[in-house]
């Protein structure tokens with residue numbers, strides 16, 4: 001198949017697609033293309049996942065509007081099917097790779113899943129197929145890892161035997177389909193023609209801009225946009241520490257700073273979690289360090305944000321001391337375990353390091369989270385007999401808490417607020433030892 005044939009198959013939707021990786025990115029992408037009339041094969045080696053998808057069961061946790069229906073429709077129409085067997089991919093014209101690209105404890109990218117997926121697909125892909133990497137990768141991974149691996153494993157030359165591009169996603173939990181449809185995307189191709197062909201493909205469900213670029217630009221945009229957010233959050237967190245020490249109120253300061261043009265100070269908080277923000281800056285750093293560019297700001301921002309759960313413990317110790325209690329043997333109600341408000345996603349949850357620190361100090365954490373089965377239930381029951389309560393996540397449910405009821409359930413009226421959930425209604429001030437992150441207690 002040559003470029004023109006592939007272009008035509010994309011244009012008339014006869015191109016057969018494969019989406020490798022059926023997680024929170026790959027599955028919605030597969031369902032969206034099937035919904036647009038393409039023949040789509042979802043590929044995932046996770047035991048039982050293909051069977052679950054073929055039974056029309058949505059494996060993605062959390063509330064994802066429209067996804068379960070789109071998946072069912074794709075399966076019942078026969079346009080979407082899932083498999084764990086790469087041999088079934090020999091007839092595919094387009095491969096979209098959306099597998100995980102984690103960083104390890106030393107912040108080094110671990111491309112095991114990516115290498116495995118590429119090795120398997122290279123051994124079966126037909127002549128002239130298009131391979132698109134959607135996974136977030138360090139700058140130059142396309143040129144230095146993906147391209148040579150595909151050429152070596154397939155025996156084909158890029159732009160002759162296969163075409164190659166990088167199209168990073170901008171999904172968010174709870175908004176997977178919405179973001180895939182409404183958010184603009186950078187469409188990086190190894191050649192401008194490849195980029196144009198990819199744009200023609202994604203136009204089938206993307207309603208926003210599809211911006212042509214080369215692969216290095218696409219890799220940089222994705223990692224930079226998340227590193228940007230991490231640095232901005234770290235700045236807000238560092239200002240919170242300054243405000244506390246100066247006897248100020250970072251929340252008031254932020255509100256007034258943001259009245260100044262071109263300022264958008266982010267929200268200070270109890271920590272930074274999730275699947276993107278804590279990871280993507282390290283992909284950017286890794287790409288730079290490999291080329292002798294030593295970065296200081298982006299790693300420093302990571303360390304500021306990772307220190308916030310520990311700062312919350314310090315606020316707790318100070319608050320307990322003010323009511324004559326030690327953290328040793330104290331029972332502490334920890335409100336919020338997911339990484340983000342009104343979500344059940346616990347990836348890289350800041351509460352995890354908070355809980356570890358509490359144990360280290362001889363305290364006994366009692367975790368509550370309305371979104372997580374293991375920790376949900378009546379919050380007042382959970383808090384009963386605790387020496388303090390800490391808020392780590394701004395769940396809507398916590399904004400409606402009856403503080404008088406909360407206070408009477410606690411053994412001592414200590415409340416440490418890491419997300420400014422209670423500032424407007426912490427009840428009778430004097431009765432509470434209320435400690436708000438970023439505001440002098």
Ligand code: SAJ
Pocket residue numbers: 169170171172173225226229233266267268269270271272273274275276277339340341
């Ligand atoms: N956080 C703060 N202060 C802030 C914003 C966030 O402490 O001002 C914390 C949150 O509590 C959370 C973490 O940072 O623990 C990440 O929050 P997030 O709002 O960035 O949510 P994510 O992790 O789902 O980020 C995604 C990203 N989207 C993609 O990677 C496609 C990010 O680029 C988006 O900017 C973000 O959603 C968004 O705007 O919602």
